[in-house]
Amino acid sequence: MTLRARPYRSVLYIPGSRDRALEKAKELPADAIIFDLEDAVAVEEKVNARALLAERLAEGGYGNRALIVRINGMDTPWGAEDLAAMMEIGPEAILLPKVGSAADVAAVAAMLDAHPRTAGTQIWAMMESPVGILNAAEIARAPRMAGFVMGTNDLAKDLGCRTRGAMHMALQHCLLAARAAGIVCVDGVYNAFRDEEGLARECAEGRDFGFDGKTLIHPAQIAIANAAFAPSEAEIELARRQIAAYEEAVARGEGVAVVDGQIVENLHVDTARATLAKAGAIAGQEAA
Template structure:
């Protein structure tokens, strides 16, 4: 199984040519060319053309390139989806999905391109398993949390540790994992709050997110550091992999490693940690 780290996913306004050029040099794992929130209405068509041109031009290296479109309930959504599907980025991210029917509608519009969905409406919170099942059926993809929109709909004031959202965050990760999808955490708004960003990244890691969406390049380094296994985690992962590789343990479901009981589920996590660490070094 190929493991592709997505520790840091940076939103970049597709209407900003300098931002797109800069994205080709940044150390993020994912670049999301945004046609939605970051683009003014009068710039939508120009941003769409720029995103398509950026995909065609390439130059993003190993970074995953995603286009976030406007919704089908907007004047720009249908054209965005048609253009993005023809451009064939690594994935198309769509906003404000409410249920499995929405996923199916977007899947029909995006053709063979993998589909990612924003989990950012109160309705979606009660349909996470349904959305996950539909997305897995439709070449998914990823759950991307849109916590700012959730806060707006709820009238919530979440703070750094997002007390009003903790149940939703856990359920979103569980639904994503249940259907083989990637869960990505929402953005952190405090551009100058390095301590707050580190705290929220650590929380996202605890919940089981693969990484976090970001709104500024200065957030990439701290986010990558948080979602990259540290030296102790790498050493432990290597010990687990080596132990299961021993001939006597080949058929065992659980073994003893350094005085601890370890199961094959821990082997899968160890292999993922080593893959992420190798990516970070690469």
């Protein structure tokens, strides 16, 4: 599947240092997995986690899920070796933390270009700093760039804000940049993993904004995210009726149709077809 064609409803972080979690991830219904070598791994475990993750990824068994590896920053003692180890595996994507400019991405892209096993490896960016947010448009068009992950915890810390609402402009700004460049954009995590109602509300807001899905910190959050970012049966049925009504109108030589008392033009049909395409991609993902 192409980047936007495959679903990214649920994007689960898995610590690269936890072998049991790496094994369990093979059975979880998440659309994508971020194997984390950065924040989720203690300093004293960084080297061991890198070796363990490389071994598990080489073994495979993760099915049709998107596999993304978050390495440590290239300005840390571990980043360069993380990247070197993962280039031997050639995962679908490398996730770079704390991206501040397109130059950060281009430097890693050049390394991927020079390696024979990473021809198809994309780059994703953690959007989690004020400078990164301000440079979102140029980052979205950097070489090999394929996805944004909102790092709302780090962003809240840097902004000194206390609410998600205070970050709305930053979230929307990154989403605009991602859509202009045609790349994936997934929402930040919801920290209270036992609060199902709160997660559902935040997922609903994220979907209303236009995000492709949500990053998650616990497997218990997967089902809620999958449901929130998938078209409902009512939305699928409406999309089909809109397409049929519009095609009938065009056959009569008319440029618009009416469904449920609302005008349906070609732009609405584009949205309807996108809804059906997403539903089909989700069905294919779940079947696989």
